[in-house]
Amino acid sequence: MASKAQIDWWLEERAARERGFRVIAGIDEAGRGPLAGPVVAACVVLPFEQKLQRVRDSKTLTPEQRDVSFDLINKTAEAIGVGIVEPPEIDKLNILRATHEAMRRAVAALNITPEFVLIDGLPVHPFPILQRALVKGDGRSVSIAAASIVAKVTRDRLMEEYDSQYPVYGFSRHKGYPTSEHISLLTEHGPCPIHRRSFAPVAALTMSSALELGPCDSPDSLSLFKISAKEVGDSGEIVACAHLRRLGWEILTTRYRCREGEVDIIARDRQSIVFVEVKARRGRSKPAEAVDRPKRTRTVTAANTWLYETEQADIDCRFDVVEVNFGSDGNARVSLLMGAFSAGE
Numbered sequence: 001m002a003s004k005a006q007i008d009w010w011l012e013e014r015a016a017r018e019r020g021f022r023v024i025a026g027i028d029e030a031g032r033g034p035l036a037g038p039v040v041a042a043c044v045v046l047p048f049e050q051k052l053q054r055v056r057d058s059k060t061l062t063p064e065q066r067d068v069s070f071d072l073i074n075k076t077a078e079a080i081g082v083g084i085v086e087p088p089e090i091d092k093l094n095i096l097r098a099t100h101e102a103m104r105r106a107v108a109a110l111n112i113t114p115e116f117v118l119i120d121g122l123p124v125h126p127f128p129i130l131q132r133a134l135v136k137g138d139g140r141s142v143s144i145a146a147a148s149i150v151a152k153v154t155r156d157r158l159m160e161e162y163d164s165q166y167p168v169y170g171f172s173r174h175k176g177y178p179t180s181e182h183i184s185l186l187t188e189h190g191p192c193p194i195h196r197r198s199f200a201p202v203a204a205l206t207m208s209s210a211l212e213l214g215p216c217d218s219p220d221s222l223s224l225f226k227i228s229a230k231e232v233g234d235s236g237e238i239v240a241c242a243h244l245r246r247l248g249w250e251i252l253t254t255r256y257r258c259r260e261g262e263v264d265i266i267a268r269d270r271q272s273i274v275f276v277e278v279k280a281r282r283g284r285s286k287p288a289e290a291v292d293r294p295k296r297t298r299t300v301t302a303a304n305t306w307l308y309e310t311e312q313a314d315i316d317c318r319f320d321v322v323e324v325n326f327g328s329d330g331n332a333r334v335s336l337l338m339g340a341f342s343a344g345e
Contacts, residue, residue: 026143236280261298
């Protein structure tokens with residue numbers, strides 16, 4: 001394997017120029033993993049074959065080195081665009097689609113229009129410019145590496161500003177990532193306005209504060225919860241998540257949506273990924289009866305999209321239904337139907 005010094009950082013840009021493209025941009029993002037703050041994407045157009053010292057994958061640089069490289073890129077680049085998607089929109093779109101939207105905004109923010117873009121990771125659809133996606137592109141293309149530095153430094157500086165607004169969370173130190181320090185402070189103080197409510201550790205705190213656990217009639221299928229109507233209302237998904245956590249499951253995401261369908265809860269049960277449809281009703285009706293064939297088809301299609309987006313196509317999967325019946329006594333009775341339907345139905 002080639003060493004860092006032997007990498008031809010202009011190889012991809014040179015190949016694009018051989019195809020006739022002259023304005024070539026690199027795109028990368030920062031902030032997909034944190035529990036708080038925005039996701040930031042940068043799009044950078046560099047002068048072709050310009051020698052740039054210390055412009056490489058931002059993760060390989062110290063904060064001080066990134067600052068130096070950031071200034072160099074700003075002085076050298078022909079164009080720089082930055083796109084930002086804030087936490088409420090991340091919660092609405094899901095983090096992958098929010099990242100793609102940030103990338104589109106970064107292109108739109110340029111003062112010139114690229115003819116071709118090199119994107120770190122997997123392809124982005126839809127996208128306004130002809131693209132080539134490069135897995136680990138920040139270690140292969142100087143344009144993507146430059147974009148990774150701009151995105152990372154921009155986001156880090158935003159989180160330092162947020163630290164002054166919300167000093168109890170230590171954002172200037174961990175930048176919103178789920179470090180043990182951040183989790184501890186989040187548990188102590190609860191989420192603030194820039195926390196991503198759809199991310200499991202944040203959602204868990206919100207849910208636990210609104211539910212009072214009742215007796216568990218059966219450890220693997222049925223639970224009883226006392227619901228605070230003022231705080232929760234008839235929120236079946238909140239109750240369902242609390243029940244699954246009680247069973248030891250890890251909640252990966254909630255309310256996942258794509259163009260083809262949606263999944264209420266995506267969780268991990270031991271070695272399996274479980275796609276959960278939640279059905280809630282008042283009284284004694286059977287909520288699971290509402291999971292008809294069209295709904296099952298949309299759920300399976302959305303599940304396949306999520307598996308593709310997260311590169312987990314080969315993992316063992318299951319489709320469950322959680323029934324939540326809200327009673328007039330203020331209790332919510334929850335039951336889990338494991339393997340309620342299959343992808344082949």
